[in-house]
Amino acid sequence: MPFSILASAKGKPSLVRFEDVALRYGQGPEILKHISLQFDPGSYHFLVGASGAGKSSLLRMMYLAQHPSAGRVTLFGRDITGLSRHETALLRRRIGVVFQDFRLLDHLTARENVALPLRISGKADTRSDKDVEELLTWVGLADHMDALPPTLSGGQQQRVAIARAVIGRPNLLLADEPTGNLDDRMAVRLLYLFEELNKIGTTVVIATHNESLVRRFRHPATRLSDGEIVSPDATAGAEEYADAAVGGAASAERGGS
Ligand SMILES: Nc1ncnc2c1ncn2[C@@H]1O[C@H](COP(=O)(O)OP(=O)(O)O)[C@@H](O)[C@H]1O
Numbered sequence: 254m255p256f257s258i259l260a261s262a263k264g265k266p267s268l269v270r271f272e273d274v275a276l277r278y279g280q281g282p283e284i285l286k287h288i289s290l291q292f293d294p295g296s297y298h299f300l301v302g303a304s305g306a307g308k309s310s311l312l313r314m315m316y317l318a319q320h321p322s323a324g325r326v327t328l329f330g331r332d333i334t335g336l337s338r339h340e341t342a343l344l345r346r347r348i349g350v351v352f353q354d355f356r357l358l359d360h361l362t363a364r365e366n367v368a369l370p371l372r373i374s375g376k377a378d379t380r381s382d383k384d385v386e387e388l389l390t391w392v393g394l395a396d397h398m399d400a401l402p403p404t405l406s407g408g409q410q411q412r413v414a415i416a417r418a419v420i421g422r423p424n425l426l427l428a429d430e431p432t433g434n435l436d437d438r439m440a441v442r443l444l445y446l447f448e449e450l451n452k453i454g455t456t457v458v459i460a461t462h463n464e465s466l467v468r469r470f471r472h473p474a475t476r477l478s479d480g481e482i483v484s485p486d487a488t489a490g491a492e493e494y495a496d497a498a499v500g501g502a503a504s505a506e507r508g509g510s
């Protein structure tokens with residue numbers, strides 16, 4: 254496992270806190286309302302709900318791309334209202350994001366895309382080339398390190414996006430449907446990467462509609478429906494969802510670790 258590269262991510266506490274938050278886009282209706290939640294440093298949460306429930310919008314507020322139209326959002330102990338551009342940029346450096354639509358830079362290779370957060374934060378050093386290679390190999394892209402994103406499949410691009418999100422050992426990892434383009438075996442492998450990151454201190458928040466993954470990994474789940482939290486823990490009552498598909502791959506992974 255490539256987690257030597259993630260060592261020492263433990264450190265400063267991360268924290269997400271929403272107090273009666275609402276969000277509307279422009280003059281439209283509130284698409285999120287009465288959202289109150291708190292994610293403690295080092296915790297791991299799933300955010301579940303049907304398409305259109307508001308998962309991506311909630312994550313957008315967590316990485317400061319969107320401000321609430323009502324209520325208060327606190328990140329790392331800072332109220333995000335009134336942050337300067339510079340302060341926003343500094344906070345963002347502590348957050349790794351896997352966007353639902355990947356947002357890779359098409360003119361940079363997979364390797365360069367993954368290395369970008371290290372370069373931006375000034376963390377690139379002689380070790381980082383090796384770290385990038387190790388991580389790309391772990392996500393199954395050893396043969397595609399010098400490929401440009403447009404030549405990669407959706408699942409391959411998603412894995413580059415995941416590698417880019419974790420390479421900087423963020424305090425907070427936000428992943429929006431990070432396994433949406435992956436087969437079950439690869440999805441489980443990637444979730445184990447997030448588990449390892451979490452063990453060394455990263456607070457992890459994963460939006461997904463994949464109930465079998467939520468059941469398998471047994472972290473608290475916040476369920477959204479029509480823009481409201483309907484249950485703080487979706488693992489209860491999820492028995493009807495078959496997890497046979499990922500079961501085999503998960504036990505194989507466990508056996509190997
Ligand atoms: N940029 C936007 N402008 C206007 N409405 C949006 C925008 N993004 C999302 N929405 C609306 O907000 C609601 C929640 O969307 P989203 O946060 O993408 O949900 P999910 O990620 O759970 O599918 C939907 O009704 C969607 O149409």
Ligand SMILES: [Mg+2]
Binds near residue numbers: 308309310353429
């Ligand atoms: Mg979404």
